[in-house]
Amino acid sequence: MGRYIIRRLIQAIPVLLGATLFIFAIVFALPGDPVEALAGEKRLDPNIVAIIRDQYHLNDPLLLQYWYYISGVFLHGDFGKTFAGVSVSQLMAGKIQVTLNLALVALVMEAVIGVVLGLWAALRRGRATDTAILASTLLLISVPTLVTGFVLQLWLGVWLKQTVGFEVFPIAGATQGLKSYLLPGFVLAGTSIAYLTRLTRTSLVETLRSDYIRTATAKGLSRRRVVGRHGLRNALIPMVTYLGADLGALMGGAVITETIFNLPGIGLQLYQGVYLREQPIVVGIVTILVLVYIVANLVVDMLYAVLDPRIRYE
Amino acid sequence: MRVTRGARIVAGTALLALAVAACGGGATQSGDSAAGGGDTPVRMELGEPQNLLVPSNTTESEGAEVLAAVFEPLVNYNENKEAVEAAAESITSDDNVTWTIKLKPGYTWHNGEPLIAQNYVDAWNYAANQDNAQGAGYFFGRVEGYADLNPGEGKEVTTKEMSGLKAVDDTTFTVKLAAPFSQFKVMLGYTAFYPLPKAAFGDDGKVTAAFGEQPIGQGLFKLDKPYKKGTDQTVDMTVYDKYPGTKPKGWTKLQFKLYNSSETAYNDLQADNVDIHDALPASAIASAKTALGDRYQDQPDAGVGYIGFPLQYNDEYKDIKVREAISMAIDRKTIAETVFSGTRAPADDFINPAIAGYRQGACAACTYDPGKAKEQYAAAKGPAKLELGYNADGGHKEWIEAVANNLRANLGVDVTVKPFEKFANILDDLDAKKYKGMFRMGWAIDYPSAENYLSPIFSTGAIKTGSNYAGYSNKEFDDLVAKGDQAATAEEGLKLYQQADDVLIKDLPYVPVYFYRNNSGYSNKVKNVKINLLNQVEWAEVEKA
Numbered sequence: 001m002g003r004y005i006i007r008r009l010i011q012a013i014p015v016l017l018g019a020t021l022f023i024f025a026i027v028f029a030l031p032g033d034p035v036e037a038l039a040g041e042k043r044l045d046p047n048i049v050a051i052i053r054d055q056y057h058l059n060d061p062l063l064l065q066y067w068y069y070i071s072g073v074f075l076h077g078d079f080g081k082t083f084a085g086v087s088v089s090q091l092m093a094g095k096i097q098v099t100l101n102l103a104l105v106a107l108v109m110e111a112v113i114g115v116v117l118g119l120w121a122a123l124r125r126g127r128a129t130d131t132a133i134l135a136s137t138l139l140l141i142s143v144p145t146l147v148t149g150f151v152l153q154l155w156l157g158v159w160l161k162q163t164v165g166f167e168v169f170p171i172a173g174a175t176q177g178l179k180s181y182l183l184p185g186f187v188l189a190g191t192s193i194a195y196l197t198r199l200t201r202t203s204l205v206e207t208l209r210s211d212y213i214r215t216a217t218a219k220g221l222s223r224r225r226v227v228g229r230h231g232l233r234n235a236l237i238p239m240v241t242y243l244g245a246d247l248g249a250l251m252g253g254a255v256i257t258e259t260i261f262n263l264p265g266i267g268l269q270l271y272q273g274v275y276l277r278e279q280p281i282v283v284g285i286v287t288i289l290v291l292v293y294i295v296a297n298l299v300v301d302m303l304y305a306v307l308d309p310r311i312r313y314e
Numbered sequence: 315m316r317v318t319r320g321a322r323i324v325a326g327t328a329l330l331a332l333a334v335a336a337c338g339g340g341a342t343q344s345g346d347s348a349a350g351g352g353d354t355p356v357r358m359e360l361g362e363p364q365n366l367l368v369p370s371n372t373t374e375s376e377g378a379e380v381l382a383a384v385f386e387p388l389v390n391y392n393e394n395k396e397a398v399e400a401a402a403e404s405i406t407s408d409d410n411v412t413w414t415i416k417l418k419p420g421y422t423w424h425n426g427e428p429l430i431a432q433n434y435v436d437a438w439n440y441a442a443n444q445d446n447a448q449g450a451g452y453f454f455g456r457v458e459g460y461a462d463l464n465p466g467e468g469k470e471v472t473t474k475e476m477s478g479l480k481a482v483d484d485t486t487f488t489v490k491l492a493a494p495f496s497q498f499k500v501m502l503g504y505t506a507f508y509p510l511p512k513a514a515f516g517d518d519g520k521v522t523a524a525f526g527e528q529p530i531g532q533g534l535f536k537l538d539k540p541y542k543k544g545t546d547q548t549v550d551m552t553v554y555d556k557y558p559g560t561k562p563k564g565w566t567k568l569q570f571k572l573y574n575s576s577e578t579a580y581n582d583l584q585a586d587n588v589d590i591h592d593a594l595p596a597s598a599i600a601s602a603k604t605a606l607g608d609r610y611q612d613q614p615d616a617g618v619g620y621i622g623f624p625l626q627y628n629d630e631y632k633d634i635k636v637r638e639a640i641s642m643a644i645d646r647k648t649i650a651e652t653v654f655s656g657t658r659a660p661a662d663d664f665i666n667p668a669i670a671g672y673r674q675g676a677c678a679a680c681t682y683d684p685g686k687a688k689e690q691y692a693a694a695k696g697p698a699k700l701e702l703g704y705n706a707d708g709g710h711k712e713w714i715e716a717v718a719n720n721l722r723a724n725l726g727v728d729v730t731v732k733p734f735e736k737f738a739n740i741l742d743d744l745d746a747k748k749y750k751g752m753f754r755m756g757w758a759i760d761y762p763s764a765e766n767y768l769s770p771i772f773s774t775g776a777i778k779t780g781s782n783y784a785g786y787s788n789k790e791f792d793d794l795v796a797k798g799d800q801a802a803t804a805e806e807g808l809k810l811y812q813q814a815d816d817v818l819i820k821d822l823p824y825v826p827v828y829f830y831r832n833n834s835g836y837s838n839k840v841k842n843v844k845i846n847l848l849n850q851v852e853w854a855e856v857e858k859a
Binding site: 031033045046047048050051052055084085086090091092093094095150153154157158161162167170171172173174175258259260261262264268269275 | 364365366444445447448449451452464466467468523526542543544545546547548571572573574575577578579581582584585587707735738739
């Protein structure tokens with residue numbers, strides 16, 4: 001098991017290098033001049049443009065620029081500076097924390113609500129509860145995050161505060177600890193909750209039709225044990241796969257939620273980085289996201305072995 | 315055992331969720347009790363400042379807003395839009411070339427040192443030096459010796475000082491300009507002209523990063539702690555005890571809350587979670603009038619939006635009659651009220667109403683007259699196809715489309731709308747003479763003088779060094795501006811600038827389309843919020859409600 005994990009982590013190195021070079025090249029290839037992008041609608045003095053270009057090695061060829069960057073990251077642990085002179089490491093550290101908090105809150109909500117609703121629907125298959133859950137998840141999937149975000153912010157943030165007189169859910173910002181993340185976490189998890197509910201339901205319904213479930217029931221086991229031990233456990237594998245992959249998606253896809261709820265996370269930073277051609281920011285954030293995917297996948301693979309003893313890693 | 319593990323995971327996650335909710339509950343109470351306390355901060359909405367907080371490198375509104383609270387400018391602007399001395403005791407000149415600036419006694423830096431004239435000299439020399447790559451360095455372009463500090467790309471700067479800048483004694487310094495400029499005093503309220511304390515400079519003579527995070531000013535507010543860009547969500551400051559000017563009554567703490575969405579900040583304003591929002595989103599204007607009532611404010615803002623013509627190399631627009639017809643075909647009122655939901659006003663002059671010198675209705679061809687437009691366009695044989703370029707990144711699509719529809723309907727021509735990725739791309743194509751169509755243009759002032767709407771955009775000299783993207787050149791205009799610069803008094807100067815403005819109105823190198831407006835709102839917790847013509851709040855006037 002230990003050797004397997006080490007092997008997987010070593011495999012991750014070329015993936016990381018490849019991903020960073022790829023992203024670096026893409027940002028490099030974007031049209032427009034990063035220094036011009038700084039200036040907005042006025043032109044910077046040509047002298048100043050030349051000096052900034054020189055400072056940030058913008059006149060060097062792509063591979064050399066990449067070398068400056070990647071050697072800084074690996075040899076000095078330095079992710080470089082933005083054009084405004086702010087250290088990217090410092091910039092990312094605070095923002096990744098926010099996005100990670102948000103993604104984890106969303107993931108927990110997704111797992112709890114998704115599995116509970118899915119289980120409920122599967123056990124009441126074909127009845128009113130099942131239909132209601134299916135219909136509401138369909139609604140959740142079809143309404144964009146932007147809409148759920150603003151509507152919930154207005155109802156549970158502004159309107160509720162004005163009605164009850166105290167703040168139930170913060171409207172904006174990440175300054176109130178975990179409470180700040182509840183509403184945005186739910187908004188972010190919205191579609192994932194719906195997908196996971198449906199996935200759980202389908203997976204469980206299928207498992208419950210298996211021969212071994214019939215055998216277990218025939219043995220005289222209680223309904224709880226049959227569903228819990230034999231049904232849900234076997235149905236968990238696709239759900240765990242989905243959850244693992246979703247953590248990365250939640251982190252990378254949080255830009256809208258972060259914007260609506262004014263959470264200073266990496267989503268918006270990434271967007272601004274692309275917009276302003278700030279390679280160090282874009283590559284830094286993408287590197288972190290790639291790492292999250294790699295680790296999440298590894299954890300998922302480990303969980304397979306826990307859930308299904310037939311799976312062994314050497 | 316194994317069976318229950320599955321159940322335990324579910325139970326554990328549920329517990330975690332409960333814990334999350336429980337923690338949240340605790341936070342609410344502490345948050346609310348804090349809000350009920352005595353000296354709670356006045357909170358203002360702010361976008362994230364683009365750079366570190368160094369005055370000479372701050373050319374955008376958000377950083378300037380923070381710095382304006384921390385620094386006292388040499389001049390402020392009164393209700394008649396005139397510059398009045400603030401940190402300066404007097405600013406005088408006999409010939410508009412050599413200006414003598416005397417400082418008011420009593421100002422000290424937040425670290426206790428006294429404010430001296432040398433602080434201004436140091437700061438301005440630092441700002442103007444090309445080696446320091448300061449974004450606002452160009453503000454000193456009129457000072458004698460600026461060229462020595464800016465010899466050009468790749469050339470070495472051989473001096474550290476502008477020859478025109480001299481500290482006479484601790485409270486007096488003189489500025490010698492390269493050419494007479496009657497509006498010099500008006501410029502001095504801008505961020506770029508703030509002084510810097512000795513403590514701002516490191517051993518290498520550059521402004522330190524630590525100063526950029528926690529600037530030491532000589533103004534009303536002192537920063538509580540360094541502002542860590544990217545991590546901090548607020549910028550907190552407290553009234554500086556030794557500030558000699560007027561202090562706000564009944565409160566001492568100011569907090570800027572960073573938002574990345576104007577809509578979100580508006581929602582927070584409605585819930586009284588933020589007190590002042592000075593840039594309400596267009597989507598909120600309609601509801602803000604009813605939701606906020608008296609707490610909604612609408613006042614002119616100094617920006618202007620134009621349609622420009624590439625006069626330099628496209629002869630199709632050379633006939634003034636064609637440009638006039640295009641101007642008359644644009645329904646500015648509908649665009650301002652419908653497309654912009656009232657966050658803009660129809661333009662009727664080249665000078666904005668926020669600034670002294672504006673004359674209502676000065677631009678006759680800016681009045682919507684589709685009948686006359688069509689007639690005149692046909693008579694002048696205007697081009698049958700028009701092209702209208704804009705940058706797609708700034709929310710300009712709607713109004714540009716509206717203008718295009720106006721032109722199609724009223725002139726009976728074919729109009730293609732061409733999106734450019736960024737404004738810089740339009741400029742590149744204009745420079746390369748690749749793009750032949752009309753283009754969107756906007757102007758936000760650098761200093762509140764009528765001159766700023768004229769010379770930097772339309773003078774012959776600005777084709778190379780300024781923002782004259784039309785390539786417009788008219789000797790009469792250049793002469794009038796130069797005369798205005800040399801006028802004995804600011805009032806005389808203004809008259810000459812208005813004459814120069816008349817030349818523009820006759821020639822229409824650009825067509826002014828709209829004036830910006832400032833739409834702000836404030837919460838139930840504050841009152842008497844006044845926003846000055848640099849779009850900065852007059853903090854001493856703000857009171858708690």
